[in-house]
Structures are given as C-alpha cells and as structure tokens.
Amino acid sequence: MKQRKKIVVLSGAGISAESGIATFRDSNGLWENHRIEDVATPQGWQKNRELVLEFYNQRRKQAISVEPNAGHYALAKLEKYYDVTIVTQNVDGLHEKAGSSHVMHLHGELSKARSSVDPSLVYEIEGWEIKLGDRCEKGSQLRPHIVWFGEAVPMIEEAVDVALTADIFIVVGTSLVVYPAAGLVDFIPDTVPIYVVDPNLPEVKKRPNLTLIGEPASIGMTQLADKLIAEVAR
Secondary structure (H helix, E strand, O other): OOOOOEEEEEEOHHHHHOOOOOOOOOEOOEEOOEEHHHHOOHHHHHHOHHHHHHHHHHHHHHHHHOOOOHHHHHHHHHOOOOEEEEEEOOOOOHHHHHOOOOEEEOOEEEEEEEEOOOOOOEEEOOOOOOOOOOEOOOOOEEEEEEOOOOOOOOOHHHHHHHHOOOOEEEEEOOOOOOOOHHHHHHHOOOOOOEEEEOOOOOOOOOOOOEEEEOOOHHHHHHHHHHHHHHHHOO
C-alpha cells in the first residue's frame, strides 16, 4: 500500500471566528470588552483571579455551544486520504468536534484546568466552570489550562518537529503575527508546498510552491481539500 503524504496544518483564530468564536484582535486590542493584560496574562491572574476565571468560564460556555464550520470539516475529511496533524493556536476544541484526530494545542485547551503550582497536573473540566476554591490535589487553586501572554509555549519544540515532517503545509485563519507559532512557517523547506488560507492574507515571504487563497476558511479550506483529495484519489 502506498504511504500517505503528510499534511501539517497551522490553524488560528480565523477558522473559529466563522463558528462565532470571538478573536481578541477584533477591536482595539480588547477581548470581549476586557484588556488582554487583565484576563490573559500571569499578572492579570495574580491581580484578579475571580475576573480571569469568569472570563474563561464564559469562553468555555460559548465554545461548548457552537459548532464546527465547513473549514473544520474539510480538514477532518483530509484524514481519509492523508496523514494529517493540526497544530492549532485555538483553545476551543472545534477541530476535535469536527472529527480531526491528531490535534496539537500550542496555547492550551479551554476544556481543561490545571494546577497553579504544578503545570503537569491537568484535569478535564466537568461542565463549563472553574470556581474560586476549586483546587488541585496539591491544594492550589485551579487555573485555565491556557498559555497566557508572557508564558512559555511548552509544545513549540514538538510542533517544530512535526512541521519538519510535512509533505504539504497549510496555514489557515492566522495572521502569522503571534510568535512562536508564526515561526513554524520558517522551518518549511522551499520544496514543500505551502497553502495560506485567509480572507485577510498575512504577509508571507515569497518562495517557490507558495499558494495564497484569499477566502474564509469555510470556502478556501473546502476548495483546497477538494483539490488535494482529487490529487490522490485518481
């Protein structure tokens, strides 16, 4: 049996925006009317834990209520024909909800909580709330399992290793300005085709085998998936 080609996908907030998930860059650096510094940094957590918990409780509640869109489903469909790994900056779980089975979360997962003293202690959340007083087995307050601004991205080295295995690299729904995730593109050899899907195409260094698709993920990703499937389904 012929070995399947490897597709690596870097996905960002744009693909989830079509499902109704707000992006923090939508309006003047505010995220749901909150300053990023107040709800998405270690300093914000130390200043007002109750605000941070409530902010992510609302994000979690919203994520549970929304559904994947055609962009998510197109990526899941590719798994029937390719070896697909999605490296996502998103925390909403919509890739898994659409059926993708190999998803690497660079910035954490809304559906999980972790110890505020031991990052290795991670727990699934029942429902949508983390409350003040919810503690890990070591007695510390549980916090969202989210990589905040100013924190290290523990999965980035593993993501680089995966990116280096790509036969095809897809960038969808990301502005390519949030590092270190945006830097993954720089590891892709010129011989590997790169497809960038976004209605507001980010600046990408000109290179061979680069294809820009200026469409929302629901349209552009569906078109691209159909093209890639046709190439191997003949």
